[in-house]
Amino acid sequence: MKKLNYCLECKKIFISGTLCTYCTSNNIKELSKRSPVNVIGTKIKGKFLRLRQGQAEIVLVDDNKKRSVKSYEISKIKKIL
Numbered sequence: 001m002k003k004l005n006y007c008l009e010c011k012k013i014f015i016s017g018t019l020c021t022y023c024t025s026n027n028i029k030e031l032s033k034r035s036p037v038n039v040i041g042t043k044i045k046g047k048f049l050r051l052r053q054g055q056a057e058i059v060l061v062d063d064n065k066k067r068s069v070k071s072y073e074i075s076k077i078k079k080i081l
Contacts, residue, residue, distance in 0.1 A: 004031040004051055006079040013037070013056070013077050036080040039072055045080065046070075 006013045007020035008027040019026055031037075035048045037058060046058040055071040062068070 002051060005029065006031050011078045011081065013074055013079060037077045038080050040076050040078055
């Protein structure tokens, strides 16, 4: 099963490997469930749920405390520290 990792320097998320695919850093960690993430270029924030069919499913909570699940490409999200 594929696992997602994130770079500690650029905070981008990618599929498992030993080096960051964006900045070639070796400071990486595994992305765990319920980790806070952000969709790049938007103000959408949520929590990582799972990896399904090459896309990351994210749980979003709106102002009325309603939860929804949306899928995004892995290259479009980054980790919030």
